[in-house]
Amino acid sequence: MKTVFVLEGILLTTVFYGCNRTEEGTSPTYKDLTEAVYASGSVFPRNEYKVLANADGILQQQLVSEGDSVKRNQLVFVLEGITQGAREQAAANIYRQSQANLNTNSPVLAELEAQLQTAQTRLANDSVNYVRYRDLYQQNATSKAELERVQLAYQTSRNDFAARRSSLQRTRNQLYVDLQNSRSQYIASGQDQGNTRIRSFVDGKVYEISKEPGEVVRRNDQLALIGSGREVFVQLAVDESDFGKIRVGQDVIVKADVYPDKVFKAIVRKIYPKLNRVDQSFRVDADFVGELPDAYYGLTVEANIVISQKNRVLTIPKSYVVGNDSVWVKENGEARKIRIEKGAENFDLVQVKGGLNEKSIVVNPE
Incomplete structure (x- = not known):
């Protein structure tokens, strides 16, 4: 009315x-x-806003109550991540393994470098053998079939050396990419850990608390309502x-x-x-x-x-x-x-x- x-x-x-x-x-x-x-x-x-959870977990600490005044960046809630610790440990292990795969003692690179050295030695031997047979053929001291057999062996060794050198470089590049990716995942897992510590964005007043310690919290669940106190x-x-x-x-x-x-x-x-x-x-x-x-x-x-x-x-x-x-x-x-x-x-x-x-x-x- x-x-x-x-x-x-x-x-x-x-x-x-x-x-x-x-x-x-x-x-x-x-x-x-x-x-x-x-x-x-x-x-x-x-300046009213809803305080939302940035990660899944259990509400471990409620550091404010309705009516309390809060400062910008003040810690207001702490969550205990349900699987966060395991994810962070797994990311750390992958990151350490990626570092090991790219360092000077890398077993992956050591194997490829050994194969490259073997191919280089075989190429050197086949190259010398090819030159010797070529000279013999020019002196009519061997047949053309023998020269072609030695020449084929030399070309095969040269192709094998080039392929192993390319494989080593390609593997080194891929390991570098893997290292950067694992590093990003490791940093992200650390940031997720930080998401379990909820802070106020503004100076203001707590008008409502939506969750209590011990409750399960999902990402984007509302934890509190904060606005200007003045x-x-x-x-x-x-x-x-x-x-x-x-x-x-x-x-x-x-x-x-x-x-x-x-x-x-x-x-x-x-x-x-x-x-x-x-x-x-x-x-x-x-x-x-x-x-x-x-x-x-x-x-x-x-x-x-x-x-x-x-x-x-x-x-x-x-x-x-x-x-x-x-x-x-x-x-x-x-x-x-x-x-x-x-x-x-x-x-x-x-x-x-x-x-x-x-x-x-x-x-x-x-």
Whole structure:
């Protein structure tokens, strides 16, 4: 239900200059009229964020409680990784093995280098043998078949040497890549270990704890809700029918049940264009001006967003309006229905811009 509350001494004060009520009806009177849109909402902290787990594990330590103040980078939770230790040890073992495979005493490289040396020795022998047989053939001291056999052996040895040299270089390159990959995995496993130590991103206040020590925590589970402990704003829901009247910079009067004797002032900061189809309302955010309420998360408030202020305008009670723009008036002892031109209005009063004057007698339609 929409309500416009009246607050003495502030923007929504309505000054009455007299009421010409008679037994037969009432006459329009001049009054100060403040037009406002009612909105309900809640108070929330600035810089609000959900503290999420960055790894799977068991909540080992809860270092803060609801209501505590925290500093940026302060340790707030510690998780015990379920399999983290095993993964880190496996990554360390692979990294050490990769280092051993590439160092000067590497058994993998030593075997390939031995094979390369054997191939080099065989190539040298076959090369000498080929030169000797070539000279003998030129002297007609051996047959062409023998020369071709020795030449084939020399070419085979040369190809084998080239292939083993290429294999050694290729293996050395692959071992280097494996070393870099295993090093990255080892560093990443150490970072995962760091993910079990959850810290606050901001200076603020702990509003909610979602997990307790001993509970199993999955990656991206919410652990807590943290927000600014000093800076707060009011989030309002404005009815769809009134949304077109709202503008950034308009004054807002805010009341909260927990402060029955206080009125807070705010100003519209942001208007959201998406309709909430659940309650047919739009979201409007407002910043407090001057005194702030205490930083209670979700504190329920009611507000009036001031649309316009009219000084000494002709008004009638809103309850006398029939439909959208008609009233019953009494003329010459008879009642008849006429149309009026309306101006600003609030929950109680309607500005009359045309159709009535101070001498008109408006009849209550009830």
